Amino acid sequence: MTIAKDKVVSVIYELRTELDGKIVEKAVAETPLTFHCGAGQMLEKFETNLMGLSVGSAFDFKLATEEAYGAASEEAVIDLPKNIFEVEGEFDAEVIKVGNVVPMQDNSGRRMNGIVLELGEETIKMDFNHPLAGDDLFFKGEVIEVRDATKEEMDALKAEANGCAPGGCGNGCSC
Template sequence: MKIETNTVVGLTYELKVSKFEDEIESAPFSVEIRDEEDPFYFLFGQSGLPEKFEELLNGQSQGEDFSFTLAVNEAYGEPDDELIINLPKSQFSDQQGFNPEMLAEGNFLPLMDENGYPMQAKILKDLGEELLLDFNHPLVGFDLHFDGKIIEVREASKEELEHGHVHGEHGMHD
């Protein structure tokens, strides 16, 4: 079966990132490895992944290897200064499930958007009564280098299509 809209795709891969600064590209460094013990599964066409990522996998089959690079503008784009905001520390209390260790600079806070979807914010600076948070995707500003293998392609179930995500062993349980 080939990868197409509404198929469930399972991948193993290594993701490396690089960045251009002052016309010089940094050496790619590894930021994520998904192996056979922890493969990555997604619903093709509803993944929320960069469009170019899906475009480059479209039509491939189980067992095929892939290797490609997404430039910044094909991946998550450049950082948006409007997504860097100050919020009162009081919003991150024990009652909301946060502990003081979670509020350290450099940490990512697990949050939910207004629709209940998970998101995260990186703590850039502790300003005393407030935290300076970055809501940009952690991979903004980077070229993404993928090397991997397609380990499974199958038709999505009716429930997966209705819910917009993978169910079962490699997906969400609901």
């Protein structure tokens, strides 16, 4: 079986931001990267480079910055009111400190991570660029599994595409 749209794929890999640079991310056999091909879970060009490969196939490719997370954007660095980081009226200094990655949601409910850059008197400066924005990505690895998605996986994917939470959204829909 080869990698194609709607297959569940598991790979092991090393990711570098320079051809012979330091490893910035690694997936090993005990904890491989597993994804549903064509579902928008991975970078499009990452999947394109894996298409047609089968179990045991090695891969070694580069994604240029524009094929990966794009250039870092100044618009993604913003000041947020300090009071939105309060829990029961108290500022959460354990979580909100320079260098920490903080999971957040935008006004549409989309999840994103922000890096705390600066603590001000009234505002917190956050960077919502992807940590690898501005970098070329060098992947080297191996395909360790390719299979058809189960009915449960397809149902979960459909529910996610409809904006439903895992296990159902409680809105009476069929997710």
